[in-house]
Amino acid sequence: MTATVLDGKATAAAVKEDLRQRVKALAARGITPGLGTVLVGDDPGSHAYVAGKHRDCAEVGIASLRRDLPATATQADVDAAVAELNADPACHGYIVQLPLPRGLDTQRVLEAIDPDKDADGLHPVNLGRLVLGYPGPLPCTPRGIVHLLRAYGVPLAGARVVVIGRGTTVGRPLGLLLTRRDENATVTLCHTGTRDLSAHTRDADIVVAAVGVPGLVTADLVRPGAAVVDVGITRVVGADGRGVYSGDVAPEVREVAGFVAPVPGGVGPMTRAMLLANVVERAERP
Numbered sequence: 001m002t003a004t005v006l007d008g009k010a011t012a013a014a015v016k017e018d019l020r021q022r023v024k025a026l027a028a029r030g031i032t033p034g035l036g037t038v039l040v041g042d043d044p045g046s047h048a049y050v051a052g053k054h055r056d057c058a059e060v061g062i063a064s065l066r067r068d069l070p071a072t073a074t075q076a077d078v079d080a081a082v083a084e085l086n087a088d089p090a091c092h093g094y095i096v097q098l099p100l101p102r103g104l105d106t107q108r109v110l111e112a113i114d115p116d117k118d119a120d121g122l123h124p125v126n127l128g129r130l131v132l133g134y135p136g137p138l139p140c141t142p143r144g145i146v147h148l149l150r151a152y153g154v155p156l157a158g159a160r161v162v163v164i165g166r167g168t169t170v171g172r173p174l175g176l177l178l179t180r181r182d183e184n185a186t187v188t189l190c191h192t193g194t195r196d197l198s199a200h201t202r203d204a205d206i207v208v209a210a211v212g213v214p215g216l217v218t219a220d221l222v223r224p225g226a227a228v229v230d231v232g233i234t235r236v237v238g239a240d241g242r243g244v245y246s247g248d249v250a251p252e253v254r255e256v257a258g259f260v261a262p263v264p265g266g267v268g269p270m271t272r273a274m275l276l277a278n279v280v281e282r283a284e285r286p
């Protein structure tokens with residue numbers, strides 16, 4: 001069997017086309033949605049991701065508000081950038097690019113974001129809303145994973161899903177999302193302390209790997225025909241000595257699985273598209 005590839009680029013392109021139309025409708029009402037970013041330091045990966053977010057904004061007609069701070073920025077500098085975006089009426093939603101440089105208090109920064117402008121859905125108030133099943137912005141990667149699975153008709157209701165990874169940006173919120181009544185899946189949340197990981201994954205209809213351990217999910221861990229979603233993204237040195245991305249899922253899994261969301265080209269583009277969706281939805285709210 002060769003798995004059907006869950007094409008995140010194509011699915012994200014369709015999401016962006018829909019958003020472009022909705023942004024046009026907003027323009028007719030005199031509203032331009034605005035996405036802000038706070039980027040601190042020199043990490044090349046973070047710079048590339050933030051640049052990508054602003055390119056996406058330009059593609060769909062969302063206004064960009066960039067706040068780039070040097071690696072020497074203090075906690076007070078970051079707090080000030082956050083306070084400025086909280087107060088700016090042109091900004092419908094914004095993100096603080098993670099990870100922040102060492103020495104800055106990530107939790108304090110995330111908690112300072114106005115929950116109403118939390119485009120990442122990572123503020124404790126919004127994670128609490130997710131727990132309670134109240135409406136609110138959803139974390140972008142989990143939302144993107146659910147959208148991608150649905151786009152390819154992978155059944156969620158009643159599905160046994162194993163999520164590997166208990167982080168607050170992907171694993172934990174994904175478990176909450178998939179167990180809502182609308183999705184109705186049964187979720188097992190595995191992590192580095194899980195004994196006999198394969199006993200869980202071999203039983204699963206859907207395996208989501210979000211730990212950042214290249215090649216962790218091998219073919220023998222996957223039930224034939226299952227859907228496997230790769231979220232891990234690690235930069236490794238390829239055979240030719242150049243940097244390449246490696247996911248948590250080994251390449252041979254494609255011979256066993258029914259569906260595979262690859263790295264790159266799977267969940268990453270969906271994460272970016274869902275960020276735009278959160279901003280447009282916020283701008284559409286009365």
Ligand SMILES: Nc1nc2c(c(=O)[nH]1)N[C@@H](CN(C=O)c1ccc(C(=O)N[C@@H](CCC(=O)O)C(=O)O)cc1)CN2
Binds near residue numbers: 141245264267
């Ligand atoms: N505030 C946030 N910080 C971070 C998040 C986040 O969701 N919010 N997630 C990651 C980084 N990230 C977005 O910020 C992100 C990472 C990777 C991709 C992506 O599209 N990856 C591509 C491959 C890389 C490439 O082609 O350049 C892919 O998978 O196809 C998008 C977003 C940590 N920080």
